[in-house]
């Protein structure tokens with residue numbers, strides 16, 4: 001079984017040919033009730049700056065919009081890929097994969113319908129999140145999460161079949177996003193190819209990370225699983241090194257940075 005120390009040794013043997021790509025929520029930022037209050041752990045930005053001075057690529061690959069990632073992390077040396085990899089922050093603005101544009105009306109229609117259903121607070125604790133290229137509905141703050149989940153899933157199933165959007169489940173959230181053949185796996189492979197690196201480690205915590213875990217393992221890299229209260233069984237079962245939550249993952253990154261600085 002591989003250990004966190006094994007991964008440090010591997011990534012530090014030839015850092016310029018290696019990389020570290022990470023999810024945001026539940027990996028670099030602890031899970032919180034209010035999605036808009038999510039923030040990097042204190043000290044994470046400094047570590048990311050150090051890692052990016054040594055590695056061929058350091059990146060964030062998140063279900064969040066690229067603009068959200070940039071608000072939380074303003075380091076130019078870290079690649080920011082948002083909306084499951086379909087958008088990338090660049091110095092000239094946000095680049096969006098062209099296939100996604102065709103679905104902007106469908107996303108607007110889905111958001112309007114979800115807000116009509118859930119914004120009235122007739123079901124307290126269900127919250128619609130605007131994401132630009134997608135829309136998400138959360139039930140973490142619902143008193144009865146099981147009831148809320150059933151209501152949300154019924155709504156997203158119906159709206160997905162009507163609009164052609166794709167359902168993306170996460171931790172106490174369902175998202176509707178464009179049905180393009182893009183996910184964190186294709187996003188990660190693009191980042192590896194762009195950087196021209198040989199070995200990458202990918203850190204994630206949720207079902208949206210499964211394609212990236214599959215891609216990183218298939219490419220001979222390292223899967224880093226950050227555990228938390230709401231971890232899905234299929235994520236907990238990923239063949240990778242496990243961390244007990246974002247603070248433990250940050251401690252590992254600090255150790256990795258210290259090795260690189262020696």
Ligand SMILES: O=P(O)(O)OC[C@H]1O[C@H](O[C@H]2O[C@H](CO)[C@@H](O)[C@H](O)[C@H]2O)[C@H](O)[C@@H](O)[C@@H]1O
Nearest residue numbers: 024025031032033035038062063064140171173
């Ligand atoms: O790919 P990620 O960076 O992990 O983003 C996935 C989703 O994260 C956010 O929701 C999750 O985190 C929230 C804040 O901690 C939490 O309240 C929520 O229950 C989690 O599901 C975000 O709001 C979603 O849009 C992202 O898709």
